[in-house]
Amino acid sequence: MEKVFVTGGVGYLASFLIKHLLERGYIVHATLRDLSNASKVGLLKGLAHAKTRLKLFEADIYNPSDFAxxxxxxxxxxxxxTPLHHYDNNPQYKDTTEAAVAGVKIIAESCIKSKTVKKLIxxxxxxxxxxxxxxxSGYxxxxxxxxxxxxDLPYKMYFDYIHSKTLAEKEVLSYNGLGIEVVSLACGLVGGETIQSFVSDSMALLISQALSDGILYKGLRSLEDLDSKVPIAHVQDVIDAHIFAMENSNMNGRFLVASDFLKSVEIAYLIKKQYPYITILPKLVEDTKxxxxxxxxxxxxxGFHYKFGAAQIIYDSIACAKRLGVI
Structure with missing residues (x-):
């Protein structure tokens, strides 16, 4: 019955994590930007055990002191x-990077001051x-x-996000051992399932070829150009990794989380193999070699074990998109 805190409660991963934490018997504190948003609050309040073990707080990463x-x-x-877009009407930070770094700094320091937090994940x-x-020039x-x-990468698409996530991760890891343990889980592109009523951005990128969406496919290829291939993981494995990080007292530092590392052309192959009736446009299939x-x-x-491989991740992601009416 320990208390745990989850930021960004209605996000793709956060909502899934809260669901599983409640099922495992934890008391969960979670934050949302706006507690007056009935649909978002309802998503979390409708989870099993939420009435007795979930408490919601209003907080915004642009005002990190709200989290104490x-x-x-x-x-x-x-x-x-994490902030995806900069709010120009907020003079506190000049961009998303400043907001993200300030956010992890305040949260880490609040964890230390609390005297109760053992680990920040x-x-x-x-x-x-x-x-x-x-x-x-190469990899x-x-x-x-x-x-x-x-x-100092030459990429434009998602550059602000890449910059902010890199600096924020380095900042949070600098607090490891300073009164708390810190675990950083650098997750691959996540798919498989959702408790939300829409397909997440991550899953949409993963199955962009099946969606025949050129803009999303450009995002998938940008990730591939950044990481040489595309690291992917099932949402259930990602959530299990978070809980594993919490419950394993010997775990701290940085960890990459991905069960498979594929070229986008291999993702297209898995889509066609499992869903032969789905048409993938030739322009959305490129082999980087x-x-x-x-x-x-x-x-x-x-001791962590991935339960889902690439074929199951793709199969479940397409099935999820079909259930939600996207395909």
Missing amino acids: AAIRGCAFVFHLA YTASVMAASPLIGDA KDVVDETCWTPL RETKWGSTKLEQL
Whole structure:
């Protein structure tokens, strides 16, 4: 019956995490930007055990001091919220990077001041773990936890997000051992299922070829160009990794979370193999011929096991999109 805190409560991963934490018997504090939003509040209040073990707080990453009350009395903190777009009417920060870094700083310091928080688990992104060589002229042979995305990349799409996630992850890791333990989980592109009423941005990118969406496919290819291939993971494995990080007292530091590392052309192949009636436009299938290897095994060395492989991730993602009427 320990108390845990989850930021960004109605997000794709956060809502799924809250569901599983409640099912495992935890008391959950969660934040939303607007408690007057009935549909978002209803999503969380409708979860099993929410009436007795879920408490919601109003907070905004652009006002990180809002989070202190939600952290108070908690043993573990999951920080998933991150700004995707900069609010120009907020003079406090000049861009999303400043807001994201300030957010992790305030939350980490609030965890330390609370005297109750044992561990802070931060949801990072593989976009911060690019194997690109510094001048972007090529890739390292292997992707692992030692890889950090260069901050002077020539990419435009999602650059602000990449920059903010890289600097925010480095900032949160700097607090490891300073009164709390910190775990950073740099997650791949996540798909499989959702408790939301719409397909998440992550899942939409993953199945963009099946959606025949050229703009989303451009995003998938941007990620592929950043990481050499596309790291992917099932949402259930990602949630299990978060709970594993909390419950494993020997775990701290940085971990990459992805069960598979595929070229976008291989994703297209899996879509066609499992759903032969889905038409994929030829212009949405490009083979980069890259052979970078996935070298991250830190999570598995601690005893974590991925339950879902690439074929199941793609199958479940398409099935989810069909259920929600996107395909």
